Structures are given as C-alpha cells and as structure tokens.
Amino acid sequence: MTKTSQYMTHNRLAQLSRCFSSVLLGFVLVACHSNTTTATRDTPASVHTTQATRILTPDWGIAAELTALGYPPIATGDLRMYEQWMGKPLPKQTIDLGIRYQPNPELIAQLNVDLVIDNFFYEHIRPMYGSVPTKSVLFKAKGDVATWQDFATATIALGQILQDAGNPQGNERVQTYLAQSQQALQQQGQQFRHRYPNIKKLAIVQFADAGHLRLYADNSLFKVTTDQLGVSLVNFHQGNKWGFSNIELAELAKLENDSCLIVIKPFSHMLQAELDKSVLWQQLGFGRERCMAIIDPVWSYGGGIASIRQFADRLSQTSLQGESVAPLNLSSRPLSNTTKPKG
Template sequence: MSLCSVLLLSSCRSSDATSPSPASETQTNLTSPHSKQTPPKVMTPDWGIAATLIAMGYPPVAMGDKPFYREWVGKPLIPATTYDVGTRYQPNPEMFSQLDLDVVIDNSFYKHLQPMYGDLPIHSIELTSSSKIATWEDFIEPTLALGRAIDQPQAAQTYLDESKNQIIQAGQTFHKRYPHVKKLAVVQFADTNNLRMFSYNSLFQPALDAMGLELIAFDDGNQWGFMPIMLGDLAQLDEDTCLVVVEPIGDLLKVELEASLVWQRLGYSFDANPNAANKNRCLTLLPATWNNSGVASMNVLADRLMNATLVGNTDL
C-alpha cells in the first residue's frame, strides 16, 4: 500500500462521530505559557501541522481525519476540543462553514482545497526535507514559519531548542540500554510481502543522527522519504543492523509473518526470547510514528526508541 493510499485511506469513511458540533458548542480560546497573546484560531487538514501545533502548545481548532490520526500518528494527543472536519483530502464543506476561524495552515498536498477557504488567510508550510540526506537544519525554518503563522515565533524557537535537547538525551538513554546497537533500518509493512523502508531524506535520518545512531537504507527515498521493498530484500541488511518495524501492524499480519518461510530464513521473530541460547536477529516494534510531522515526529520517534524493547541479538 503506497503512502498515497494511506493519505486517501479514510476518504470513504465517516468522520469522528464523537467530535462536538461546531454549531452547538462555543470554542474557547487557547492560551500558551509562551505568550499572553491569544493565538489565532487555526484549521489544518494536515496531520503533521496539527501534531506540531499541538506539541508547541497551540492545538488547531479543527483538523482532518481526527480518528485515524490516533492510529497512524498517535502522539502528541489531540485535545477533545479540536473539531474533526471529515477526511483530510476532502473535508466536509458544511461543517467547515460553521467554524469560527482566523487562518488555515496547509501544504501543497491540499492545494485543491484552498478555494473552499474563501477569504481566510492561508499559510502553506512543508514540514519535510527537500534534501537527498535530510538534516536537522532542514526543519528549522518550516517550524519557525509555523510559529510566525500563529503569531508565536518565540514559542517555535523554544520548541526547537527543547526538542533537540530531548532527542539527544533520548539517544544517550538508548545507548545505555543497548550499548552495542548502532545501526537501525526502519520499515513499515503493507502486507506480508510488501514494505516501505524509510530512507535518508526522511525525518528518521536527522532524528537518529541526533541520537548518535545510523540509519540504514538500500536507496534514496521518494518524495515522502521511503522506498518500496519486498520482504526478501531484508536479507541485504548486515547482521549488526537492528530492524525497527513501525506500526500499525495487525495481529493477523504478525501471525502470517511468523509462518512465512522467508521471514524465518531472515532470522526475525516478534516473539523472540531474549534469554534463548540461539537468539534471532535484533528487532523492535514501535507504535505508529508519522513520517511527515517534522520535529514533532522526531520527538515521538526518539522517545519511543528510548523506551523500546529490542528482542533477539542486541550484542551486535
């Protein structure tokens, strides 16, 4: 399943039935410890922008695909006060028209929606890297631009500074727990035979770099930072590379993988016994970590790796 399929996944599903109705509930203004100024009321169709705003302390008033954010992004958690306007790629115009908004923040993927916004100011911000090898510096200006878009430039700078320190500290903790693990390959399963491997232009690269770890990939990534691979391609990984599998991955898929002769020959197992005499290859399963949320995703990735349980051989 391609990332485009994921992005359009919920276009045929209903919006969050538990979200409050904009017409029947008064929206309270959000304030931040960084400024006494009331921030503008923001709507964004994009998960990455929503995640970064939440992490900075200024959640959007409304966003798209709120229920599926929980499955594919997870953290930071969405406040209950944030309205769900339907699918990201095609929000509900009637619901949108009832919102009291000051600004829309999107990116180029949602350009087709801009006529729906009428006279509202629009800021398009890309929380991705255009470099062949992504660096921390690639994400500084987009994050600062997001801060300027909500009239909170200092909050954005503070968030960047604190995030970099947290990611470095997470790396230090990881190395204390697993001193021999230096190289990680990060993948996500579409099915038992098709995966996406995150590459050097993804945000996993600068996050792992700040943690003092090395990202391993087979080739350059596409515009979303990954390359499609087959299950058997994992045989190209060196024995000293630990495989990081990013959820969601269903229980049935795990069972099918454990029964797969290819998976068995590769030497991986989700149920590996860390005390077994003949250990399987190093593997860990991480909760959903979105690849398009900029620094917010880097923070989540670092925190989850810091607390991850690696199974198999960690004496690489």
C-alpha cells in the same frame, strides 16, 4: 381596574422580572463555569495554550506542531484516527472536519476561523475557506538527505506565521521548542547507546504485506532522528518523495549484525500469521537471533519536529529483542519473531 389591583399587578410583574433576571444570570454563570472547567480539563498541563488566533489546518503534521507550540488548531480532519498515528490527542474541543482531503464544506462555512495553515497537498480544498487567509508550511527534506535544519527552518516559518497573525510569542516559543527538542533527543540518544552498545544502525520499515516492505531512506524524517540519537540509518536505495523505498522481504538478509530492524505499526495479527508461515521470515530470525522491535505508529508523511520526537519516544519505550542485542538487555524477556505484538 382599581388602583389596588393596578399596584398588585405592577408588583407581580416586577417580581417576575427579577426572577427571570436571576434565572438568566444563573444560566450565564453556569455556562461560564462550564466553559472554564472544560478548558482546564482539556488543556495539557505542560502546554500553555493561546486562543488569540483561531487556526484551522487539515494537515496532521501542522496540527501537531501547533499543539506543541501552544496554539492547537480549532479543527482538523480525520480526528478519530489522529491520536492513533500521532501519539498524543488534540484538545477535546477540536472539531473534526471529516476526511482530510475531502472535508465537510458546510461545516467549514460555519466555523469562525482567523487563519488556515496547510501545504500544497491541500490546495484543492482552499476555495472552501472563502476569504480566510491561508498560509503554507511543509515539513520535508530539501535534498536527498534530510537534516535537522530542514525541519527547523519549516518550524521557524510556522512561528513567523503565528507572530504575523498577532501572536507575539510565536517566534520565541519556536526557539524554545527547538532547543528543548534537540536536548531531549540527545539525551535519549545517550540512553539508547548506553543500553544497546552493540546496535549502531537502525533499519526502519513498515510492512506493505508479508513479502514487501517500505524501508525509510535518507530523505525521511527518520534520518534526522537517527542523526540526533547518534546512530546510523540503514539505506538500501534512494527514497521516493515520501521518504522510503520499496523492498522485498529477502533484502532484510543484507542487514549487518550491528543493525536492528524497527517495524512501525500497523502490524496486524493477520500479517503476523502470514509471517509465522513464511519459511524466509523464520530463516531471517528477527526477534530471536537478530535484533528487532515493533513500535506504535509514527506520522512520517509531512510530520515535523513532533514526529521526530515521537519516534524517539516510541523507541525509548521499547525493548529491543534478539541475541545480537547488547548484554545489558539480556535480562529482558526475549521476543520471538513468532510472538504476536499487541494491536
């Protein structure tokens, strides 16, 4: 090969090398731009998020609290149904682990996780985490009557876990979050009492079927919410470990005139059709003579401050219906107990 040929070959290789480097740099810049754009799009403007600690939690209640504090988990379970029950979505980049109580072990093994936060409901899946540290937080009443302090204490414990994991603002954010939450609840309570001065008590239920309901009791998070709102929670029986008692439809007749029946979805069209045919339900008159409202789902099984605020938000966005509702609300369109709710 001549010197001229060698020079041309060397020059050509140099040009190809520079071209390849430029293309590679372009891919890197596009990838960085893409990641930055995604993070900006997926993060709510009102929540400052910190990615210092990569946290996994199978529990929805913990996931909601972490997100509210600005530390959304990188993965949780049953993600498809999360927003329906929790009211607010997790960031789009959150990974779905599959069923919360039976997550995908192969997927967990592939994740880069710094910390797992769960509670005793998920002890059976802890071997899947290998050597990843695991901490436990449980939001629930400590006695027969739930208090704000019960849930605040658990939230403070969560903040300490974040602090110990290398997030220096963990404790500070919790204190701010608790103060803002109480202030928001008290303001919502004032607005509710002004709007509905005749309503002093709330009976909060979910239908199991057309003849049976779950009535949430004093050991549920709804007791904390009603206390913060300045109204009473109707309680016929002591609640079970899940915070409710099972009642029959006929027991709703015991509700007093200053009470309102708050039905938490799911409340299917099939259930509504069955109630339409129920003579007892028609005689009870909820939504006509007696106060009633149907609200979107609230996560009560292990839910924390986020669920307490979620119920208050749902309630404040709903118009109570029935002749027993205060005159201030008479201009609202009446809801018959035969009217089919959306969803």
